[in-house]
Amino acid sequence: MRYVVLILMGIFGTILSGTAFSASFDLAGLGIQIDLVLLLVLALVLVEKNITPIIFAMATGLLMDMMFSTTLGMYALSYTVAAAVASIVAHRMEKFNSLHIFLIGAGGYIVKELVMALIVFAQGARQFDLGAIFLRDMLPSAAFAGALLLLVYLLVSLLYRNTWMRPRMSSHFMDEL
Amino acid sequence: MGIFRNKPLIITVIIIIVLVVLLVASSSNGTISQSAGQAGGIFSPVQEFFYQVSSGIGGFFDGLINKDDQEQKNEELQSELEVFKSKSREYEELKKENERLSELLEYKQNNTNQELMLARITGKNPGNWFDVFTINLGRADGVKENMPVITADGLVGRIEEVNLNSSKVMAIIDARSSLSSIMERTREQAIVKGAISSNSLDDSLYITFLPLDADIMDGDKIITSGLDGVYPKGFLIGEVASSSDTEAEGKNVRIEPAVDFRRLEEVFVVTSMDGEETGTVSAANEVIGSTTVGEAAQPSPSSQPSDSAQPQGQ
Numbered sequence: 001m002r003y004v005v006l007i008l009m010g011i012f013g014t015i016l017s018g019t020a021f022s023a024s025f026d027l028a029g030l031g032i033q034i035d036l037v038l039l040l041v042l043a044l045v046l047v048e049k050n051i052t053p054i055i056f057a058m059a060t061g062l063l064m065d066m067m068f069s070t071t072l073g074m075y076a077l078s079y080t081v082a083a084a085v086a087s088i089v090a091h092r093m094e095k096f097n098s099l100h101i102f103l104i105g106a107g108g109y110i111v112k113e114l115v116m117a118l119i120v121f122a123q124g125a126r127q128f129d130l131g132a133i134f135l136r137d138m139l140p141s142a143a144f145a146g147a148l149l150l151l152v153y154l155l156v157s158l159l160y161r162n163t164w165m166r167p168r169m170s171s172h173f174m175d176e177l
Numbered sequence: 178m179g180i181f182r183n184k185p186l187i188i189t190v191i192i193i194i195v196l197v198v199l200l201v202a203s204s205s206n207g208t209i210s211q212s213a214g215q216a217g218g219i220f221s222p223v224q225e226f227f228y229q230v231s232s233g234i235g236g237f238f239d240g241l242i243n244k245d246d247q248e249q250k251n252e253e254l255q256s257e258l259e260v261f262k263s264k265s266r267e268y269e270e271l272k273k274e275n276e277r278l279s280e281l282l283e284y285k286q287n288n289t290n291q292e293l294m295l296a297r298i299t300g301k302n303p304g305n306w307f308d309v310f311t312i313n314l315g316r317a318d319g320v321k322e323n324m325p326v327i328t329a330d331g332l333v334g335r336i337e338e339v340n341l342n343s344s345k346v347m348a349i350i351d352a353r354s355s356l357s358s359i360m361e362r363t364r365e366q367a368i369v370k371g372a373i374s375s376n377s378l379d380d381s382l383y384i385t386f387l388p389l390d391a392d393i394m395d396g397d398k399i400i401t402s403g404l405d406g407v408y409p410k411g412f413l414i415g416e417v418a419s420s421s422d423t424e425a426e427g428k429n430v431r432i433e434p435a436v437d438f439r440r441l442e443e444v445f446v447v448t449s450m451d452g453e454e455t456g457t458v459s460a461a462n463e464v465i466g467s468t469t470v471g472e473a474a475q476p477s478p479s480s481q482p483s484d485s486a487q488p489q490g491q
Contacts, residue, residue: 003273015300018311019228022301031379047369058192068302070309070338070345073200080196084189113304120306120352120373123204128352128373137305 001164006052010060014036018068033141034148035109037064041079042108042149043156045086046096048118057083071123078115082108098150105149106142113138224331225299225313277443284329286447292449296326298441299343306373308348308438310334314446315342319356321456323407325447331413331435332401333444344446349414350380350438356406358414361398364390369399369414369432377407380438382415387428393420399432409450 013036021034037060044053061076068135086108093100115129159165278295285293296312314320317337325344326333334354335346347354354371369383387393397417403410418433447455 017303018300022303031305035303037303043443054189054192058196064303068300068309068311068345069307070347071200071307072203072308073196077193077196077200080189080192084193086319112352116304116306119200125355133305133373 001007004058004165005159005165009040010037010056010063013040014060014063017064018030022068029086031136031137031141032144035112035141037061037075038079038082038108039105039145039149040156041083042086042105043152045083045090045108046101046104046153047157047160048167049091052167053083053087054080066137074116074119077119078112081115082112101150101153104146104148108149109137109142109145110134113142121134129173137153225297228297228299273441280329281443281445290451291447293327293445294320294448296344296444296446298444306352308334308351308354308371309337310346310348310441310444312344312346312444312446313342315340315344317341319448320344320446321448323456324456325408325412327412327441327445327447328436328441330437331415332408333436333438333441335407336446346444348438350382350434355405356408356414357402358399359402360393360417361400362394363392363397365393366402366404367399367430380434381418382432382434384430384432385427387430389422389424389427391428393417393428393430395419409447409455 017036021036039055041053041060044056057079058076061079063074064075064079065072086104089107090096090104096104117128117133120128222386281295285291293315296314298310299313300311302309310333313327320336320339322336322339324336326335332349334346334348334351336344338345348371349356350371351370352371352373356369357366358369360368365387367387369382369384371382372381384399395417399417400412401408401410401412401414413435415432415434415436418431420428420430422428
């Protein structure tokens with residue numbers, strides 16, 4: 001049941017990201033992007049202490065690539081790296097408060113965008129002003145992602161109250177280091 | 178070395194390495210991403226459903242913003258009002274769709290030299306780094322790579338990847354896009370490029386490295402020249418919004434696209450022009466070589482070149 005829920009979450013998260021949440025919306029002249037898949041990935045990082053969020057990030061990212069992108073691996077890599085970084089950070093925290101969750105949401109968004117920027121740069125798509133994009137585009141969206149992660153984390157942790165959603169065993173890749 | 182016995186860490190690193198290899202391989206070899214796209218295409222009907230629903234929700238909120246006074250109605254009439262509002266929204270939605278389709282039909286009737294296929298947009302890649310749309314037509318419908326995609330307002334982009342029942346369209350505002358154009362008024366040629374803007378709400382196109390003495394005025398219409406071998410001549414790209422002079426780069430021109438990319442719902446795929454199939458570079462060049470193209474390609478009355486019979490390359 002746990003895997004069925006995760007698969008459905010991944011499929012619907014991906015479809016909604018490319019349809020209902022595909023366009024940025026205007027908030028006081030700033031373009032805000034909501035990345036539903038990233039929010040789900042980060043929420044899973046916070047509730048699961050194992051490799052499931054990394055696999056989830058890779059699988060949903062690949063699905064996103066297959067459905068909406070023309071470069072396979074672009075979303076998958078950026079989500080996986082963001083999940084890995086968030087996982088390392090989250091593992092160092094004993095308990096989370098709202099500020100921690102907000103920072104993981106905002107930080108995860110920035111990591112994902114920076115990886116995407118790197119891919120775009122490596123593909124030689126075009127020159128772009130990363131500083132300006134960071135200030136005008138990434139930061140507001142990252143702040144929004146941080147705030148939304150509080151809500152998504154709440155919903156996902158409610159889901160994880162069901163025993164069938166919990167993993168049987170849990171080991172984190174930082175445990176043995 | 179504990180690090181090598183740490184399975185989760187090793188798996189994470191392997192996943193990242195595999196994804197990097199996949200990314201590099203798919204960037205250099207289109208077949209990989211195309212094969213993956215086929216698999217992704219199975220979700221096309223679900224995508225279409227969600228895209229239509231989300232457009233409807235967007236329309237609903239637009240309606241609420243424009244009808245603030247409706248919130249003041251008393252509670253007794255609230256339920257009746259909800260029914261009415263629901264019907265009204267449905268009507269507005271149908272009316273808008275009807276208007277859009279009428280506009281497209283009118284365009285189709287005015288441009289009988291073009292074989293057009295109506296397609297619905299079913300999704301867009303999220304984020305601001307690429308501008309790729311998915312449409313509900315694919316190889317089974319006769320869509321081929323590099324076929325131009327337009328609306329009655331102007332040029333949208335070209336087919337970048339074709340799957341069985343869906344295709345991906347690279348919009349002209351995508352940072353990888355580059356197309357040959359001419360200024361309608363002065364017949365000056367230029368390369369129009371998409372860009373990654375620092376503001377994701379900005380869909381502008383750009384012309385760079387124009388000579389400083391180039392005659393550019395705000396509002397000048399820019400149309401495709403046909404010289405790039407992909408886009409046939411005469412499609413409206415947009416209008417000059419502003420221009421600035423720099424000694425190092427010459428004149429930089431910002432173009433406002435003719436198409437509103439944030440509100441795209443239906444588009445046309447141009448499958449042939451004057452009986453010549455589009456979609457391949459050679460086919461596109463043949464169309465460009467035809468002397469009648471300049472006269473025939475009329476995306477909209479406003480976009481018709483002032484001197485359409487002018488020979489190519491001038």
